[in-house]
Structure formats: structure tokens, C-alpha cells
Amino acid sequence: MKKWLFGTLAAAALVATAPVLAQDDTTLPDFIQHTACEVDLTGSEIPIQHFGDISGSYAFITQPLLAGLADAAAYFNARGGACGATLMQDNRDTGGDPGQTQAAYDYYSGLENPPDVILLYASGDAELLRDQLAEDQIPALISAGSVAGLYGEDGQTPGWIYASNPLYADQFGSFCRYVGANAEQFPDPVVGYISWPGAFGESAYTPEVMAYCAEQGVTILETPEYFPPSATDITTNVQNLVDAGANILYTNSLASGPFMVAKTIVDLGLEDSVQLAGVNWALDTSVGLLSRTVLGSDGLPAVNGIIGSLPFHWWSERELPGVA
CATH class of the missing domain: 3.40.50.2300 (Response regulator)
Structure with missing residues (x-):
């Protein structure tokens, strides 16, 4: 799991193709190997x-x-x-x-x-x-x-x-395994699932994931909350999950989705009692940029501290080919 510190926020690319070379250098780096062309195209x-x-x-x-x-x-x-x-x-x-x-x-x-x-x-x-x-x-x-x-x-x-990256259901299961293995940080984990409706948003909430999470000592609330991407107020959705006992909110949304959940946690004064978590897209640059408009009690963007899966290399890994 990655805990997102806003100062290290950067985009996750599907394919890293920009090596550390001068812009006018038209040679290919050593880690890109081509076979000989048999046909001139x-x-x-x-x-x-x-x-x-x-x-x-x-x-x-x-x-x-x-x-x-x-x-x-x-x-x-x-x-x-x-x-x-x-x-x-x-x-x-x-x-x-x-x-x-x-x-x-x-x-x-x-x-x-x-x-x-x-x-x-x-x-x-x-x-x-x-x-x-x-x-x-x-x-x-x-x-x-x-x-x-x-x-x-x-x-x-x-x-x-x-x-090209893990199933959303597998990412949710991986998160539960992380939570279960860190009992000191999560002594009595109860997860409320909050996301967008539709194939993407609902894809991680499955009976198999719930059963796996239970094996890890993590309770998943039986009633998820869904809100449309256009929503500007999800107070009721968040409050319903918190009232049902959730101390972790997991979202399988992106861009404005994680931001709206984080904003609502801040607005309701729940920063010290509710942990925000999400799928790999919750760690995308867009989430952080949207979150600049709402600051938490620590003076940092509301999404600071979010936990989630990151099946990509990070821009801070400067020693890797292709990371500038």
C-alpha cells in the first residue's frame, strides 16, 4: 500500500516512454532494443x-x-x-x-x-x-x-x-490484507464502500471480496453508498456509512470521486476518525489537483493521507529508466 503524501503527488503513466535525454537527442536509450527491420515502411x-x-x-x-x-x-x-x-x-x-x-x-x-x-x-x-x-x-x-x-x-x-493493471476487486482485497496485517494502525477496521454507480464504480464490491476481507479480520459494511460523478454534496452518503460503524471509507472512483469523499470527511470534521482509501486511480494527479480547493485541518489538501494501491512506478524513482 502507498500512503499518499501530497508533496510527492505525480501522474502515473500507463507506459513510460520518456527517458532522461535531451529533447533534440534522437537516439534510443539502451533499455529499448529493436530487432532489425526486414521491410522499409x-x-x-x-x-x-x-x-x-x-x-x-x-x-x-x-x-x-x-x-x-x-x-x-x-x-x-x-x-x-x-x-x-x-x-x-x-x-x-x-x-x-x-x-x-x-x-x-x-x-x-x-x-x-x-x-x-x-x-x-x-x-x-x-x-x-x-x-x-x-x-x-x-x-x-x-x-x-x-x-x-x-x-x-x-x-x-x-x-x-x-x-495492464490488477482487477479492481483484487485491489480491494489487497487493501484488506494490508489493513489486516497492520492491526496497530487499524485496530477495529470497518470499511464503508462509497463509489460511483456503474460497471467501474461497483466492480470492486463483490461477495468474494467481502469474504476475503472477513478472513483478513476486516469488516465490509453490507450496504454500499453510490453517488453520481456530477454530485456536489454527498454528506448523506458519507454519514450513512459512518453511522453504520465505518472508520474507513474505500472508493472505487477517480478524479472528482475521491476528492468529494475527502472533502466531505473534512467538512464533517471526521479527519481524525475516518481513513480514506481507494483504488489506484484515487492516487492520480487529477485527484490532488481538484483537492487544492479544500484544505484539511493540517493545512494540506483534503486528500492528504489517502491510502491505496499503486501498481505503477512512481516519478520519485529517478534511478529507473524512463523516469525523468
Whole structure:
């Protein structure tokens, strides 16, 4: 587990591609090894095809993703691309609308040359397209996903969607293991689950996770609280969980979600009695930037002290290749 000290807050990147080199240095670093090109692809393009919500509730996360893809493509293109071919983005904004997600998939899968691989953003999109991707035999990459999206309704059947970081349910279970192993810090842990409704927000709250957490000595309240990403007041949601005995609030939301929970904890004067925790996205830069508007009693942003999973390297790990 990582305890987030606001002074070390930084973005977590899906792929680290920016080594410590001068901007005009067009050589590749030693840790990137290329095989010899058998075909000269100079003059052609290789599209990175992806679609998802870049204008709705997930924009705080997905817009930096697009910027990161653009930076990565520019970096490699400046160093010869892929055997001379230029990397470029081809994407569509669905605004979080499942109908638009389906329309985007219909477009890409119906191309004369369908994608060899496609990039998705959200768990809900993965659940919607899981069977279609398998039927069309198009692999999809996603940063993380729900059990249903990756393994089907039975939770046991792998499909054509591959995630780059742990399942949200596994992250919640890992958090419970951490809490159970640190009894001095958490002597009588009772967790209230508070998140957004929908495939992403609800994906970590499963019977299997609750049973695993109980084995770790951690109680999960049986009634979760959900609030929409557009909510500006979640006092009742937080108070319901605290009144039910929660001394830890775990959120499987991102951007404004963890911020709203932290803000409400501060507003209700619960900083000394309630620990905030969350999924890896709760440690994203966007959460800290949003939290600058609300300071806790320590004078630091409300989210200071949040605990959560961090399955990425951190910007402070300067000794690692690719971390500037």
C-alpha cells in the first residue's frame, strides 16, 4: 500500500516512454532494443485505434491518456518510427454513452482492414464489447477492468480483453490484507464502500471480496453508498456509512470521486476518525489537483493521507529508466 503524501503527488503513466535525454537527442536509450527491420515502411502510417469517454466524467483520466499517447508517438516518430512508418492516433469520443461506444466499435470493426488490436478506456465498454471482440477475434487492451469484462459472467472465462493493471476487486482485497496485517494502525477496521454507480464504480464490491476481507479480520459494511460523478454534496452518503460503524471509507472512483469523499470527511470534521482509501486511480494527479480547493485541518489538501494501491512506478524513482 502507498500512503499518499501530497508533496510527492505525480501522474502515473500507463507506459513510460520518456527517458532522461535531451529533447533534440534522437537516439534510443539502451533499455529499448529493436530487432532489425526486414521491410522499409517509410511513408506509411500505423494507427493507434482507440475510443471512449474523453468529454464526460472520465475526462480527467482519459485526456491525459491521449496526451501521453501523442507524446509517445512523437518520441518514437522522431527516432525513425516503426521501420520508417509513422505512429498516429485514430480515436473517437463516446462521451460515456454506450450507444456511442457501440457505434465506434461498429465503425472500427467494419473497416476494410479491421484493427489488429484496439484500446479501450472503461470497464463498462469492456463489458459491452466482450463477446463481440471475441467473435471478431480483435484483441483489446484496457488499463484495468471489471471481472465481468475480463472473465465473463462466470468470472472464470478469459476473453480477448487484456488489462495492464490488477482487477479492481483484487485491489480491494489487497487493501484488506494490508489493513489486516497492520492491526496497530487499524485496530477495529470497518470499511464503508462509497463509489460511483456503474460497471467501474461497483466492480470492486463483490461477495468474494467481502469474504476475503472477513478472513483478513476486516469488516465490509453490507450496504454500499453510490453517488453520481456530477454530485456536489454527498454528506448523506458519507454519514450513512459512518453511522453504520465505518472508520474507513474505500472508493472505487477517480478524479472528482475521491476528492468529494475527502472533502466531505473534512467538512464533517471526521479527519481524525475516518481513513480514506481507494483504488489506484484515487492516487492520480487529477485527484490532488481538484483537492487544492479544500484544505484539511493540517493545512494540506483534503486528500492528504489517502491510502491505496499503486501498481505503477512512481516519478520519485529517478534511478529507473524512463523516469525523468
